[in-house]
Amino acid sequence: MKRFSGEVLFLDRNDINTDEIIPAKYLTEITREILGSHLLEDLVLEGFDPAVDIDGKGVIVSRDNFGCGSSREHAPWAIEARGINIVIATSFSRIFRQNMLNCGMLAVEVSPEECEYLFSHFSDKRVNLKTNADTLNFIFSTDTEEVEIPFYLTQFEKDLIKVGGWVEYADAAY
Amino acid sequence: MGQTTAQKIFQSHQVDQPEPGRYVLKLDAVFCHEITTPGAILDLEARNKDRVFDPSKIKAVIDHVSPAKDSKTAMQGKILRDWARRHRIKNFFDVGRNGVCHALFPEKGFVRPGFTIIMGDSHTCTHGAFGAFAAGVGTTDLEVGILKGVCVFREPSTMKIEVQGELKPGVYAKDLILHIIGTIGVGGATDKVLEFHGDVIDAMTMESRMTLSNMAVEAGATSGICMPDRTTVEYLWPFIKSDYSTPEEALEDFGRYRSDPDAEYSDVITMDAREVVPLSTFGYKPDQVKPIADFPETRIDQVYIGSCTNGRLEDLRVAAHVLKGRRIASTVRGILSPATPEVYRQALKEGLIEIFMDAGFCVTNPTCGACLGMSNGVLAEGEVCASTTNRNFNGRMGKGGMVHLMSPASAAATALAGHITNSFLYAG
Numbered sequence: 001m002k003r004f005s006g007e008v009l010f011l012d013r014n015d016i017n018t019d020e021i022i023p024a025k026y027l028t029e030i031t032r033e034i035l036g037s038h039l040l041e042d043l044v045l046e047g048f049d050p051a052v053d054i055d056g057k058g059v060i061v062s063r064d065n066f067g068c069g070s071s072r073e074h075a076p077w078a079i080e081a082r083g084i085n086i087v088i089a090t091s092f093s094r095i096f097r098q099n100m101l102n103c104g105m106l107a108v109e110v111s112p113e114e115c116e117y118l119f120s121h122f123s124d125k126r127v128n129l130k131t132n133a134d135t136l137n138f139i140f141s142t143d144t145e146e147v148e149i150p151f152y153l154t155q156f157e158k159d160l161i162k163v164g165g166w167v168e169y170a171d172a173a174y
Numbered sequence: 175m176g177q178t179t180a181q182k183i184f185q186s187h188q189v190d191q192p193e194p195g196r197y198v199l200k201l202d203a204v205f206c207h208e209i210t211t212p213g214a215i216l217d218l219e220a221r222n223k224d225r226v227f228d229p230s231k232i233k234a235v236i237d238h239v240s241p242a243k244d245s246k247t248a249m250q251g252k253i254l255r256d257w258a259r260r261h262r263i264k265n266f267f268d269v270g271r272n273g274v275c276h277a278l279f280p281e282k283g284f285v286r287p288g289f290t291i292i293m294g295d296s297h298t299c300t301h302g303a304f305g306a307f308a309a310g311v312g313t314t315d316l317e318v319g320i321l322k323g324v325c326v327f328r329e330p331s332t333m334k335i336e337v338q339g340e341l342k343p344g345v346y347a348k349d350l351i352l353h354i355i356g357t358i359g360v361g362g363a364t365d366k367v368l369e370f371h372g373d374v375i376d377a378m379t380m381e382s383r384m385t386l387s388n389m390a391v392e393a394g395a396t397s398g399i400c401m402p403d404r405t406t407v408e409y410l411w412p413f414i415k416s417d418y419s420t421p422e423e424a425l426e427d428f429g430r431y432r433s434d435p436d437a438e439y440s441d442v443i444t445m446d447a448r449e450v451v452p453l454s455t456f457g458y459k460p461d462q463v464k465p466i467a468d469f470p471e472t473r474i475d476q477v478y479i480g481s482c483t484n485g486r487l488e489d490l491r492v493a494a495h496v497l498k499g500r501r502i503a504s505t506v507r508g509i510l511s512p513a514t515p516e517v518y519r520q521a522l523k524e525g526l527i528e529i530f531m532d533a534g535f536c537v538t539n540p541t542c543g544a545c546l547g548m549s550n551g552v553l554a555e556g557e558v559c560a561s562t563t564n565r566n567f568n569g570r571m572g573k574g575g576m577v578h579l580m581s582p583a584s585a586a587a588t589a590l591a592g593h594i595t596n597s598f599l600y601a602g
Contacts, residue, residue, distance in 0.1 A: 025548060044568060071310040076312075093364060094328075156193045167318055171321075174324055
């Protein structure tokens with residue numbers, strides 16, 4: 001099972017699409033490392049600089065409809081290649097969310113209220129997330145503050161994460 | 175209680191239900207192209223599982239960049255080609271026979287009402303126009319589909335879109351779907367299937383229905399479904415005539431997948447087609463639409479007519495009608511990419527290609543190309559394109575470029591005028 005903890009990258013925008021996550025011109029790359037080097041390259045977001053803001057992060061927190069657009073699984077691959085295994089948002093596009101789970105990564109929904117709390121309290125600070133994938137708990141912490149947010153995964157989703165992805169699961173089951 | 179088309183298809187294809195609301199479905203078809211399939215092929219090889227569940231159910235094509243533009247895209251084509259050959263996948267469309275997948279595969283008769291279809295491409299929803307459950311997936315889902323012939327889905331609810339009346343002259347299926355997306359929003363149908371109903375849909379050709387279903391994913395929908403009817407039977411008849419003694423028999427069989435009158439929907443949205451006007455997007459999301467009449471003079475550099483949304487023969491005919499006897503503005507470059515070789519051939523026979531060329535268009539081979547900024551008309555930074563494609567994301571057709579989505583008629587008119595305009599002045 002992957003590690004779902006680390007420092008948080010806040011992306012404060014709705015509808016971040018998979019072309020912004022990894023532009024189509026890189027879909028000819030087969031090596032994951034090269035994909036990762038272009039992560040979020042075209043994302044225009046005030047205060048965000050892909051050249052410096054991604055390194056060292058282990059978690060993305062965003063808003064509505066994250067991962068909309070193309071079905072490219074290169075989007076989760078590029079995210080994973082940069083050491084990030086979990087995205088937290090108020091909602092995801094269906095295909096992106098399924099692709100994340102299929103890769104043994106986490107795409108987890110939190111409520112708009114919880115999301116707003118995270119952005120308003122933490123987005124200008126260095127925040128660490130510790131994820132307990134057994135008790136289904138997020139612990140966000142800074143030097144001075146800590147907040148615990150429970151999250152939900154179905155049994156099937158938990159099984160996918162534990163076994164490492166959909167190929168492993170389906171190969172055993174069907 | 176009655177069922178929706180999606181519920182009927184889920185029920186008849188269920189292999190397993192790992193938990194409430196999540197179903198493993200057997201697949202009637204797995205479609206493949208050269209961008210998302212190589213990852214699956216290489217992973218299967220690495221796992222020592224280089225096999226396919228059923229070569230007759232797999233259809234493959236090189237379409238996104240064709241012919242290959244560099245060694246990397248050539249290698250992607252080679253991986254797909256070699257794989258299709260060694261697994262005896264008969265329906266592999268290589269350079270010369272290839273076209274844009276979601277135009278080519280319906281044209282070849284590969285889609286049926288009630289089918290389950292996946293592809294590593296978000297616009298797979300196009301095939302819902304035939305009353306199929308057709309959904310885009312990622313490479314891992316595709317890999318398991320290839321190996322096991324199954325895919326897992328959370329059962330979607332269905333949002334009914336009822337469109338009454340009729341579309342006014344100069345207003346087309348593309349304007350209607352842009353209107354719908356503008357109404358429900360880019361995330362408005364997430365985890366839902368859109369069902370298109372009403373006089374307007376009933377009157378549409380399969381090509382127009384495919385334009386509607388194609389963009390269902392731009393509202394977040396899992397698929398976009400039209401009810402199978404006589405129009406569906408007529409389109410498919412060349413391919414099914416040995417399966418049924420009469421078209422009526424086929425109609426009755428396909429009718430099993432029509433939604434029941436008492437089916438339950440998550441939402442029902444009714445629209446008056448007479449309120450739809452020629453539209454264009456104006457920002458970086460497909461739900462940012464406004465009437466073309468409301469655009470201030472917006473100069474454009476390129477007009478692109480093609481794609482799985484609007485590259486079919488009907489689209490070329492409409493655009494050619496606007497262009498006939500005229501020349502595009504000297505400040506504009508026009509690019510036409512007929513979506514399949516058959517569309518191209520028929521357009522040649524009908525004199526349409528000559529109309530485009532006389533107007534000043536560059537006519538290319540069938541390919542996805544510029545739609546996603548990979549080839550065949552990529553924009554320079556600062557350039558603006560009026561396009562019949564399906565996405566206007568920032569940088570989609572080229573870094574720093576701007577895309578305005580519209581119908582083929584509006585795109586042709588825009589090419590003539592040199593700025594965004596609808597086809598009213600040029601109709602008749």
